[in-house]
Amino acid sequence: MNTADNVVQMRSIFKSFNGVSVLKDVGFDVRKGEVHALAGGNGAGKSTLMKILQGVYQADAGEILIGGKQASITSIHDAKAAGIGMVFQEFSLVPSLTVAQNICLAAEPLGRGGLIDDRAAVRRATEVFAEMEVDVDPSAEVSRLGTAYWQLTEIAKALSQNAQVLIMDEPTASLARHECEALFELIDRLKRRGISIIYISHRMDEVYRLADRITILRDGQHLLTKALSDVTPEQIVEGIVGKKVEGDLSYRARNEVSHEVEPLLEVRGLNAGPRVRNVSFALRPGEILGLAGLMGSGRTELARALFGIDKLDSGQVLIRGKAVSLSSPQQAINAGVALIPEDRRAQGLVLEHSVQDNLLLPLLGQIRRGGLLDGSKAKALSTSLIKRFAVKVAHPHRPVRLLSGGNQQKVVIAKWLGTDPDILILDEPTAGVDIGTKSEILDMIRELASAGKAVIVISSEYPELLAVSDRVLVLKDGSIIRDIPRSGIADEEYLQLAVQGV
Amino acid sequence: MSKTNTIASRDTGVSRTLGTILKELDWRRYVIYIGFVVVFLFFAVLLRDQGFLSPNNLLNIFRQTATITVIAVGMTYVIACAEIDLSVGSVAGLSSVCTAMALSQWGLVPGILAGLAVGLVVGSINGALVSLLGIPSFLVTLGMLGIAVGVAQWITASAPQPILNDTFNTLFGSGNFGPIPGLVVWSAIFVAIGAVVLNRTRFGRQVLATGGNRNAADFTGINTKRIKFQVLLISGMVASVAGMLYAGRLQSGRFQWGAGDELSAIAAVILGGTSLFGGFGSIVGTLFGALLIGLINNGLILAGLDSSQQQVVRGVIIILAVALARKK
Ligand SMILES: Nc1ncnc2c1ncn2[C@@H]1O[C@H](COP(=O)(O)OP(=O)(O)OP(=O)(O)O)[C@@H](O)[C@H]1O
Ligand SMILES: [Mg+2]
Numbered sequence: 001m002n003t004a005d006n007v008v009q010m011r012s013i014f015k016s017f018n019g020v021s022v023l024k025d026v027g028f029d030v031r032k033g034e035v036h037a038l039a040g041g042n043g044a045g046k047s048t049l050m051k052i053l054q055g056v057y058q059a060d061a062g063e064i065l066i067g068g069k070q071a072s073i074t075s076i077h078d079a080k081a082a083g084i085g086m087v088f089q090e091f092s093l094v095p096s097l098t099v100a101q102n103i104c105l106a107a108e109p110l111g112r113g114g115l116i117d118d119r120a121a122v123r124r125a126t127e128v129f130a131e132m133e134v135d136v137d138p139s140a141e142v143s144r145l146g147t148a149y150w151q152l153t154e155i156a157k158a159l160s161q162n163a164q165v166l167i168m169d170e171p172t173a174s175l176a177r178h179e180c181e182a183l184f185e186l187i188d189r190l191k192r193r194g195i196s197i198i199y200i201s202h203r204m205d206e207v208y209r210l211a212d213r214i215t216i217l218r219d220g221q222h223l224l225t226k227a228l229s230d231v232t233p234e235q236i237v238e239g240i241v242g243k244k245v246e247g248d249l250s251y252r253a254r255n256e257v258s259h260e261v262e263p264l265l266e267v268r269g270l271n272a273g274p275r276v277r278n279v280s281f282a283l284r285p286g287e288i289l290g291l292a293g294l295m296g297s298g299r300t301e302l303a304r305a306l307f308g309i310d311k312l313d314s315g316q317v318l319i320r321g322k323a324v325s326l327s328s329p330q331q332a333i334n335a336g337v338a339l340i341p342e343d344r345r346a347q348g349l350v351l352e353h354s355v356q357d358n359l360l361l362p363l364l365g366q367i368r369r370g371g372l373l374d375g376s377k378a379k380a381l382s383t384s385l386i387k388r389f390a391v392k393v394a395h396p397h398r399p400v401r402l403l404s405g406g407n408q409q410k411v412v413i414a415k416w417l418g419t420d421p422d423i424l425i426l427d428e429p430t431a432g433v434d435i436g437t438k439s440e441i442l443d444m445i446r447e448l449a450s451a452g453k454a455v456i457v458i459s460s461e462y463p464e465l466l467a468v469s470d471r472v473l474v475l476k477d478g479s480i481i482r483d484i485p486r487s488g489i490a491d492e493e494y495l496q497l498a499v500q501g502v
Numbered sequence: 503m504s505k506t507n508t509i510a511s512r513d514t515g516v517s518r519t520l521g522t523i524l525k526e527l528d529w530r531r532y533v534i535y536i537g538f539v540v541v542f543l544f545f546a547v548l549l550r551d552q553g554f555l556s557p558n559n560l561l562n563i564f565r566q567t568a569t570i571t572v573i574a575v576g577m578t579y580v581i582a583c584a585e586i587d588l589s590v591g592s593v594a595g596l597s598s599v600c601t602a603m604a605l606s607q608w609g610l611v612p613g614i615l616a617g618l619a620v621g622l623v624v625g626s627i628n629g630a631l632v633s634l635l636g637i638p639s640f641l642v643t644l645g646m647l648g649i650a651v652g653v654a655q656w657i658t659a660s661a662p663q664p665i666l667n668d669t670f671n672t673l674f675g676s677g678n679f680g681p682i683p684g685l686v687v688w689s690a691i692f693v694a695i696g697a698v699v700l701n702r703t704r705f706g707r708q709v710l711a712t713g714g715n716r717n718a719a720d721f722t723g724i725n726t727k728r729i730k731f732q733v734l735l736i737s738g739m740v741a742s743v744a745g746m747l748y749a750g751r752l753q754s755g756r757f758q759w760g761a762g763d764e765l766s767a768i769a770a771v772i773l774g775g776t777s778l779f780g781g782f783g784s785i786v787g788t789l790f791g792a793l794l795i796g797l798i799n800n801g802l803i804l805a806g807l808d809s810s811q812q813q814v815v816r817g818v819i820i821i822l823a824v825a826l827a828r829k830k
Binding site: 309332339349350373415 | 707
């Protein structure tokens with residue numbers, strides 16, 4: 001192996017936060033023009049390693065070589081100068097500026113008199129997009145564009161700063177299917193131009209589609225680096241999870257839910273805004289209902305309406321046969337409904353508050369004694385939730401922001417299951433969650449249904465949807481176009497065609 | 503959950519030694535207390551001949567900061583909820599005036615009710631405009647600052663309204679409870695209730711959650727509109743009580759009472775460690791923030807600085823303290 005090919009080399013990286021060791025003697029290297037997948041369970045240290053490469057954190061020990069030469073990267077600025085660009089998970093764009101202005105931010109082309117030459121900025125943006133072979137209007141205001149375009153703008157921004165290495169941390173998390181495909185094609189093109197890509201994702205199909213090599217971290221330690229052709233999928237999964245995982249993504253038929261049973265939830269002719277149109281369905285206790293559809297098909301909006309966040313324009317919701325009014329989340333909660341929202345950072349958590357405070361927020365009524373909150377009850381309840389859902393947390397009193405993505409998601413789920421709802425709506429429950437945890441979450445969903453709860457699952461990942469749903473509703477433009485029992489769905493392809501409305 | 507046991511065993515057990523605990527101890531959170539002690543010792547040494555340490559002077563510091571403390575307790579809720587209330591100073595002024603006028607017309611109880619009514623009305627209007635119409639509290643309360651002081655000046659034709667009711671004056675600020683000045687008792691009560699409600703009740707948690715991430719709070723079933731309304735109502739009510747404390751101490755109602763207090767109160771809250779961006783609040787911190795400001799004012803006067811110099815030094819100390827307390 002010729003080390004000169006390595007554009008980036010990280011050697012014996014150590015990092016700990018407040019005495020908790022997060023990276024232990026990790027080595028990592030990237031060759032020119034390769035896609036290098038970085039895999040590992042939640043909290044394994046992937047993001048931390050990349051943040052070190054990116055100058056956000058400094059390693060406690062270890063060295064970084066860029067193009068074979070020792071480099072000291074102490075700030076994002078240093079990293080940029082060394083040719084390392086990052087496509088941030090939380091986008092780093094200014095929404096009120098145009099695409100071109102964002103791309104040239106902090107490196108604006110100056111015209112006569114030292115004033116910014118906006119036309120030159122647009123030209124430069126156009127050039128970068130032409131190089132990427134994508135079609136984005138450089139003069140559009142970023143806030144008007146969808147997430148896919150945000151991401152393209154992010155990538156263009158990094159490329160315009162001459163990035164040789166691009167770090168992508170779960171880039172497809174918020175993309176629709178066809179957008180993912182477009183991103184993959186872009187990655188292929190970038191690769192051909194000799195740009196190296198570090199690709200972090202929990203989705204194995206993506207890793208297979210893209211990566212040349214894979215590095216697996218486990219609990220902060222380097223486990224293996226191999227060419228993808230040299231490892232089997234089972235080895236990868238086992239490496240990430242630390243044990244064999246049985247086929248948890250396969251559907252196990254559960255007891256048929258009898259149609260005699262009174263529905264727990266019944267929705268009649270529901271209209272709410274432009275994205276929920278004349279929706280009717282019934283959900284029986286013990287049933288798991290999958291919602292499939294393209295992005296913008298109204299799945300999330302339907303969930304929001306059922307949880308009392310969006311106003312209903314018309315229609316009726318019955319719970320246990322009784323009409324209920326769901327005009328606020330409080331009412332929905334009282335009626336036994338819980339929603340695990342799609343965006344955990346924006347909607348699920350108060351990031352700066354502690355894990356314990358977040359867990360207890362919907363449960364404050366349960367930990368009161370004589371009108372005041374009881375510290376020991378609070379501690380007992382949060383400890384039991386942390387245990388029950390196996391949240392990996394060093395200290396429940398530290399901000400939830402410090403947890404890895406997957407553990408944050410577990411906190412959101414734990415927080416809601418603590419309220420013991422009858423009807424549980426999960427919007428993309430496994431986004432950003434590692435495969436081990438994913439099968440735990442899917443198992444949890446199955447168990448809840450077996451315990452007689454009614455569950456609605458929204459997911460853009462068809463294998464996952466097919467793994468748990470007893471019935472799938474396909475939505476398009478806010479209306480239900482198909483209602484298919486699980487037994488009527490042969491495979492993923494069938495569902496995909498149904499979703500496209502073919 | 504059948505699988506949880508095996509999964510839980512994957513967790514890394516983390517044992518924390520005393521050393522790491524000490525290292526984790528975030529001294530920045532205690533800057534206000536350290537600052538308070540340092541400034542106190544500094545004046546105690548520098549001004550020992552000017553009688554800084556005399557019991558009378560120390561009580562004076564408490565007395566002079568009482569109204570700011572009371573206002574700042576309400577302000578802590580507003581700021582922890584990621585809002586601001588600029589109208590508190592003029593609400594205090596209007597309340598003092600209304601109390602004085604109602605007292606001389608109808609007697610003690612109507613007087614007190616009139617003062618509280620000012621806070622109720624102004625606080626409700628602030629709260630309704632912010633939570634129902636979604637107008638930023640900065641703008642709403644900035645407008646209300648002008649309106650309240652204008653009304654107070656108008657209905658009194660700018661004349662002070664003397665208060666001759668001794669019961670009122672004794673109760674609200676002029677009198678003592680045993681050896682302790684009434685004003686000290688008042689601020690102690692507000693601090694105690696404020697701290698317990700913020701830290702130990704459901705309402706307090708919901709205020710912090712709303713300030714920390716309104717969206718997530720909404721999704722958790724917290725009625726964040728109501729919370730925003732309530733904190734502004736509380737702030738208005740508390741400011742109106744502060745207005746009555748001015749009235750009792752100075753035995754008159756006057757539209758200038760409380761002028762500029764909003765800035766001192768905000769400074770006290772921020773010095774006390776409450777985040778200007780919401781989500782965190784410390785009432786005890788606020789108390790010390792207010793006391794620190796009072797301490798500085800008192801010390802600088804004893805040191806013989808004129809008011810222009812006082813303002814400069816006070817500004818420098820406040821910036822310094824906030825700079826030290828900020829997170830990296
Ligand atoms: N700033 C920080 N302070 C304290 N602990 C931190 C900090 N950042 C990360 N951690 C901890 O370091 C560990 C590794 O986190 P990291 O975000 O790197 O994991 P990850 O591999 O990216 O996981 P995920 O797949 O869930 O995103 C976690 O246990 C996390 O709680
Ligand atoms: Mg991560």
